[in-house]
Amino acid sequence: MYLGIDCGTQGTKALLVDENGSPLGRGYAKHLLIEGESGAREQEPKWWVEALKSSVRIALGQAGSAEVSALGVSGQQHGLVVLDEAYEVIRPAKLWNDTQTAGQNAELIELLGGRDECLRRFGILPLTGYTASKLLWMKQVEPANFKRIRHILLPHEYLNFWLTGEMKAEYGDASGTAFFDVRTRMWAREVLDAIDGRTGQLFRALPPLMGSEETVGVVLEEVARELGIPPGCIVSSGGGDNMMGAIGTGNVREGVVTMSLGTSSTVYSYQDHPSDDRTGEVAPFCSSSGGWLPLVCTMNATNVVMGTLNLLGKTVEEIELALAEIKPGADGLTFLPFLNGERTPDLPLARGSLVGISAMNYTASHLVRAAVEGVSFGILSGLNLILKGRRPEVILVIGGGARSEGWRQLLADATGASVRVPAEEESGCLGAAMQAMVAYSRAYGGAITLVEVADRCAKISADATLTPRPELREAYDRARQLYTERLHSAYPHLV
Structure with a gap:
């Protein structure tokens, strides 16, 4: 074992x-x-x-x-x-x-x-x-x-x-x-x-x-x-x-994107060469599998969504209802979700805000959708930096937020990517165990690689895969653009 x-x-x-x-x-x-x-x-x-x-x-x-x-x-x-x-x-x-x-x-x-x-x-x-x-x-x-x-x-x-x-x-x-x-x-x-x-x-x-x-x-x-x-x-x-989450999701070769929706949110993609980002927004980390792992982290993710649900007296299950009931863009309501300051963009002293409140969108369901969108649009902006504007084809989603089918569908619709969930939810644990397999093999003269172990151990949950709905792409593009405009209006130095 x-x-x-x-x-x-x-x-x-x-x-x-x-x-x-x-x-x-x-x-x-x-x-x-x-x-x-x-x-x-x-x-x-x-x-x-x-x-x-x-x-x-x-x-x-x-x-x-x-x-x-x-x-x-x-x-x-x-x-x-x-x-x-x-x-x-x-x-x-x-x-x-x-x-x-x-x-x-x-x-x-x-x-x-x-x-x-x-x-x-x-x-x-x-x-x-x-x-x-x-x-x-x-x-x-x-x-x-x-x-x-x-x-x-x-x-x-x-x-x-x-x-x-x-x-x-x-x-x-x-x-x-x-x-x-x-x-x-x-x-x-x-x-x-x-x-x-x-x-x-x-x-x-x-x-x-x-x-x-x-x-x-x-x-x-x-x-x-x-x-x-x-x-x-x-x-x-x-x-x-x-780094261990990357290994546990099979993100040990180029072309794989992993997004973690936990207390913080991270997105990263293995590369065989160091990142050449000059914005300072992408963390050009090394991987724990021999290469590099350019990564963007936002400090506000499931904590924002759960905090919103708790404030409204809602349960986790009601995320699905709110996302199904309210259209993309939350009828003009934007949540800048900086409850803990923020790392990306670099706003450590920032505070969250709701922008565009009206009589039409001042409902519990709108607030929930705005919270999920605010968290998602922030981390997707980071993914754009890593991929230099290229559209991802597949995103592996892990962390507490991955349990929400509605949230995963939002990510698929907003990016045009197929969104998949690893069969093993605890990817950090699995990645650490997979690395241990390699260390054990090499300690006894073996030559097994992490790529070989990943092919064997990093499985996908087939019934959790979601594909994008093209008819919603335009609505999400508009919502993301409005989010960006309001972010830059609140923090002009980011432009």
Whole structure:
């Protein structure tokens, strides 16, 4: 058996599969969240460890077996975990959706020579939410804690450390720190020097880099006993949740688009070469499968839709009713869904707004449709940047939003693409387990590739595929154009 673990924002999931990717056992445990009015979003790393233990035990119990050959860990990207010289966590981890460091991010970009210079020097533009600005925030706001930093880890790397006692970083997750050159696949020391004043403190705190096909180590004996798995269990490199989601949906060759509709929304497509985007809107990440994974993330997705439903006293099932009842464009009602600020476009301090309210469209159903459209149009604008205006032919949709047939149909109608759903809903877990299969094979002299594993394990749910309705394309084009016009009216500097 192979075990995939996905440490997300809301909780940790565990999935046990056989060599064909068929599920044998599942587990889940929730996380707490520390929130602040200033935009702080933090979690204690020990909560992830406890959730990992609980979810794995549940999955093993369902499987009725503990014979795990290898495991992989998927983790929420960009989170900052800092340890002192005794390997103790210094403070709660600041998460990907923490906007408290917006000022420090702007300051860091200036320190590095501006937006264009960042893109030229490192191939990536630091955005609020990436790891780098969190370090500058610590230096300015918590100087005593900053001085104690001896080790810098991302969430999945911290869990790998707990599992194996080894500290290593892998290219995909590292590329979301903003102190990593995505073209050369090396740490960008100049970024850290700009933060710590060239003392070398932060650069020395970084773990060594490794390829995604390599093995971090094996599970420690005491950890194996606690989890109930064999002590020789191999741990693959793991990676960020988007990178593992790409693997789990078979997005390991060019031409595949994956869209995740979770708390945040992401869209990405594997490439054999680095992204040449110069807008700064596309995150030119490395993949965890040997290539690159240009990605656009919006920070507002299912949280906006669920918040709207809760405010109106509606249930999830009523999304379908609202989308069926109200025509595309919501009769002129536009929802700019920036409840948590926004990453794409880069508006960390933005707030949401409803535009175009009238007596005709001021209904609960219109509000629900406007919320779904606002989230969808935002992420589809990102897809346009990745594909450089080309129309996608197939989009694989994952995450909580993928459960809504009406939402999937909206995406199909608005893009002209066939919208498909992977058979395994937990693509991050599956991707981590698939990567573990490759690591296990190579550890014993095999030469299996992720493409081969993906062909075997990344299956599509045939009865969930939706095709576009051409007669609605014009209406959605008009609605998307109105959304763009109102966005630029609210934020003129984006034009």
